[in-house]
Amino acid sequence: MDRVDVGRKILSANETYALKNRRLLDRYGKPCFNLISSPGSGKTTLLVRTITALMQTLRIGVIEGDLQTDIDAERIRATKAPAIQINTEGACHLSASQVNRALEQLPVEGLDVVFIENVGNLVCPSAFELGEDGKIVVLSVAEGDDKPVKYPGIFAKSKVLLVNKIDMLKGGFVDFDLDRVRRDARKLNQTIEIFPVSARTGEGMQPWYDWLTRQVRGRS
């Protein structure tokens, strides 16, 4: 038996496409964020509210990932923002090659920022680089405050944590300790920006808009 040291990254084929995406985005100088969460945390509602609120200042384009349907892309297009839907047909995450094809269809040059809304899943999407500038994890309060310790990978790798549906806290509909989430997320990731928001009512959204605007303006 001959043993050979290999030392190769297993997901290198995906990373090659992620690099292609990065180059395409860099060619136009556009930032790109990969939105990751459980299903139903409010990613699309967050995007719709953000696109509408910043319509006069930021041109946002979206790549939507879902197992099936183009419901989410239609919701984005209703705001007049361009959206490309990817159907993964059962796959639990978006791969960089799928995003590459979608980026070629998106009018990147005329945009200020690109969002990739990943398939609803807190685990698998965190393993696949798409060429983004950063991951943004969305956690809705109804999911519980133990998620950073239960799913550490995505909280450790994200630039931003959006804690969504905070309007539910006031009604006393859920028990959720925001301080615990802050503490646990910061243990894993000391630089993570945390914005408690309600995409439904608009509460807390301004600091998030300011952060996003700084990411875009910081490049130009």
Next chain:
Amino acid sequence: MHEAAVAQSLIEVISEEARKHCAKPIRAKMSCGELNRINDEVLSFAFEAVAKDTLCEGMTLRIEHKPLQARCKTCGHMYAVDISSTQCPDCGGGDFELLPDAPLVLDEIEFERTDDGQSGRRQEDPERQ
């Protein structure tokens, strides 16, 4: 369940190496970090299924889990950190810095030895045929 996608990529990388060495792969060892964790049972099952009718059919796969490393900001001690109990084992401090997690890496492959004790390099490169 991204283990199926990892199994597919793993087989592509191993097959590429096998063609390069002109030898049949028998065993492979890979490693992953705590934040890029892979489930051994699910990956092994997926690997076996995807390997069918490829150069990798019948191979065994060993998966090494590398612990997450932290550096204590109080005393500088480096330690394997457990997410649910993060205190420094040396000074008891709770202020630490996480070091980069290990990615998914194919570390080594063992190839079948040919009769003359070589790993098959004497054979013609199948890509040239």
